[in-house]
Amino acid sequence: MFTGIVQAAGRIARLEPRGGDVRLEVTAYGIDPADIALGDSISVSGCCLTVVAREGDTLAFDVSNETLSLTTLGGLHAGDRVNLEKALRLSDRLGGHLVSGHVDGVGSIVAIAPDARSQRWTLEAPAALARYIAAKGSICVDGVSLTVNAVDGRRFDVNLIPHTVEVTTFAERRVGDRVNLEADILARYVERLAQAGGAQ
Numbered sequence: 001m002f003t004g005i006v007q008a009a010g011r012i013a014r015l016e017p018r019g020g021d022v023r024l025e026v027t028a029y030g031i032d033p034a035d036i037a038l039g040d041s042i043s044v045s046g047c048c049l050t051v052v053a054r055e056g057d058t059l060a061f062d063v064s065n066e067t068l069s070l071t072t073l074g075g076l077h078a079g080d081r082v083n084l085e086k087a088l089r090l091s092d093r094l095g096g097h098l099v100s101g102h103v104d105g106v107g108s109i110v111a112i113a114p115d116a117r118s119q120r121w122t123l124e125a126p127a128a129l130a131r132y133i134a135a136k137g138s139i140c141v142d143g144v145s146l147t148v149n150a151v152d153g154r155r156f157d158v159n160l161i162p163h164t165v166e167v168t169t170f171a172e173r174r175v176g177d178r179v180n181l182e183a184d185i186l187a188r189y190v191e192r193l194a195q196a197g198g199a200q
Contacts, residue, residue, distance in 0.1 A: 001087065001088045001098055001099065001100060001101075002043045002048070002085050002087060002088055002099040002100070002101055002143070003085070003088055003092070003093075003094055003095055003096040003097070003098070003099060003145060004085070004096035004097055004099045004138075004140045004143065004144055004145025004146075005085065005095045005096045005145060006083040006084065006085055006143055006144055006167060006168050007030065007031055007084055007085050007086060008028060008029055008030030008031045008084045008167075009029065009030070009081045009082065009083055009084065009167065009168055009169055010026040010027055010028045010029055010030075010031070010044075010059075010081065010082050010083075010084045011026065011027050011029065011079065011080070011081050011082070012024070012025070012026060012027075012076050012077065012078050012079060012080045012081075012082065013025040013026060013027045013058055013078065014078060015076065015077070015078060018062070020065050021062060021063055021064050021065050021068065022062075022063045022068060022073075023052075023060060023061070023062055023063075024044075024049070024060065024061045024062075024063050024073070024076075025058055025059070025060045025061075026044065026058065026059050026060075026061070026082060026084070027057055027058050028042075028057050028058070028059050028084055029057070030084075031057070031084055031086065033054060033056070033057050033059070036051060036054060036059065036086070037051070038051055038052065038053070038054065039051065040086070040087065041086075041087040041101065042059065042061070042084060042085070042086060042087070043083070043084065043085040043086075043087075043099070043101045043143045044061065044073070044082050044083070044084060044143070045071075045072065045073070045082045045083045045142045045143050045169065045180055046071075046083070046099075046101065046103055046140055046141070046142050046143035046144075046180035046181075046182055047063075047067060047071050047073055047101060047103055047143075047180060048100065048101025048102060049061040049063065049067075049101075050062070070103060070105075070106070071103045071106060071180050072106055072142075072178050072179065072180050075178070081169045081172060082169060083142055083143040083144060083168050083169055084143075085143060095145075096138070096140075096144075096145025097138040097140075097145050097184060098184075098185055098186075099140045099143075099145060099182060099185075100182065100185060101143075101182070102182065103180045103181065103182055104129050104132070104181055104182050104183050105125060105126040105128065105129040105181050106126070106178050106179065106180060106181065107123050107124055107125045107126065107129075107141075107178070107179050107181045108123065108124050108176065108177065108178055108179070109121060109122075109123055109173060109174070109175050109176060109177050109179060110122040110123060110124050110155060110175065111175060112173075112174075112175060115159060117161070117162055118159045118160060118161050118162065119159070119160045119165060120149070120157055120158075120159055120160075121157065121158050121159075121160060122155055122156070122157050123141065123155065123156055123157075123158070123179065123181075124154050124155050125154050125155075125156065125181055126154070126181075127154055129181060129183060130151075130153065130154040130156075131191075132183035132184065132187040132188065132191070133148055133151055133156050133183060133187075134148060134151065134187070135148055135149065135150055135151050136148060136149075137184050137187070138184045139156070139158065139181065139182075139183065139184065140180075140181065140182040140183075141158070141179050141180070141181060142168070142169060142170075142179045142180050143180070144164065144168055144170070146158040146159075146160070147159075
């Protein structure tokens, strides 16, 4: 589990195709690798990946074909930046919201507009995911925990404060870019409970 509070923005050092999937190497700037062990989980732009090798501050992950096809990781290139977060420990503060690192779908950036010192972003979610997004609820975008300001069909708005833009990959994102989305896990449980109640 993660919180959606990005700890650093790493950079893709290498992508090595391996029989249909990929060995992904990320230079983890700003994260102390001393307490990262093989088998640990790291959120890479919202995708929970397992550390399979480590050399200095470079972490290696094996990314399955399933993950490549269902997230934005399949479109990455050497030199691209990614948001990084170590897995949550039970003693950590929950600064964002509970994030599993299991991407629900890929959305797109529709608009970016200034809003005082912040930025207001409009994003569009896949139709199957849109029903889980609620005004003033939580959404995880490329591994970043954000609050939904408003919802209009498949589109929703979020505000990014200057700090968030500065310490994440959002500074490099443009209208039309694709982003990983994970809905609030509570929304899925509420839906399942409602379905179970209606079936009685």
